[in-house]
Amino acid sequence: GENVEQHPSTLSVQEGDSAVIKCTYSDSASNYFPWYKQELGKRPQLIIDIRSNVGEKKDQRIAVTLNKTAKHFSLHITETQPEDSAVYFCAAMDPGNQFYFGTGTSLTVIP
Amino acid sequence: GAGVSQSPSNKVTEKGKDVELRCDPISGHTALYWYRQSLGQGLEFLIYFQGNSAPDKSGLPSDRFSAERTGGSVSTLTIQRTQQEDSAVYLCASSHGKGDTQYFGPGTRLTVL
Numbered sequence: 001g002e003n004v005e006q007h008p009s010t011l012s013v014q015e016g017d018s019a020v021i022k023c024t025y026s027d028s029a030s031n032y033f034p035w036y037k038q039e040l041g042k043r044p045q046l047i048i049d050i051r052s053n054v055g056e057k058k059d060q061r062i063a064v065t066l067n068k069t070a071k072h073f074s075l076h077i078t079e080t081q082p083e084d085s086a087v088y089f090c091a092a093m094d095p096g097n098q099f100y101f102g103t104g105t106s107l108t109v110i111p
Numbered sequence: 112g113a114g115v116s117q118s119p120s121n122k123v124t125e126k127g128k129d130v131e132l133r134c135d136p137i138s139g140h141t142a143l144y145w146y147r148q149s150l151g152q153g154l155e156f157l158i159y160f161q162g163n164s165a166p167d168k169s170g171l172p173s174d175r176f177s178a179e180r181t182g183g184s185v186s187t188l189t190i191q192r193t194q195q196e197d198s199a200v201y202l203c204a205s206s207h208g209k210g211d212t213q214y215f216g217p218g219t220r221l222t223v224l
């Protein structure tokens with residue numbers, strides 16, 4: 001089955017700097033890769049996603065890149081703000097529509 | 112419209128008791144997912160429904176866990192003879208169809224004493 005690995009597990013950046021979180025997956029047939037933000041005690045919220053027929057997607061300060069050959073995808077947050085502090089999860093969906101999540105990255109943006 | 116709802120929000124039970132967790136997906140969403148999130152951990156996939164059918168139940172941790180969905184809407188996750196290691200937040204998500212964006216419910220925090 002699919003195996004998703006996420007790095008780093010914790011990340012601290014200064015406000016205004018960029019943050020990058022990376023995930024790798026094992027099943028080359030996986031075709032949908034969402035990213036979720038989860039604030040403490042709250043439900044995961046989708047922030048951006050990418051499908052396997054696209055290499056990059058951007059939404060304001062957030063971007064995701066996908067390298068199908070290397071089987072990895074990354075989340076990029078530019079001009080970080082304190083409210084970006086949260087746990088971020090990547091996920092990969094296999095052809096059976098099962099989702100496999102990474103173990104999460106706790107991002108702290110220092111004012 | 113209304114989002115995904117789950118009940119109860121919190122459940123405290125004694126070891127050995129059965130519990131039933133409920134998920135109300137967004138109206139019209141055909142796909143429904145159950146996940147388990149232990150404290151400080153990622154999301155563990157449990158089961159996925161397309162309509163009332165669950166194509167693959169292999170994600171359920173043990174035969175004490177079962178889930179059903181009726182009428183293509185509400186789903187219940189039942190844990191029999193609960194154990195302390197079952198303590199976690201159980202999250203439900205729904206999506207319009209296969210491979211579409213998932214929207215999560217607020218979760219049920221289960222504590223087994």
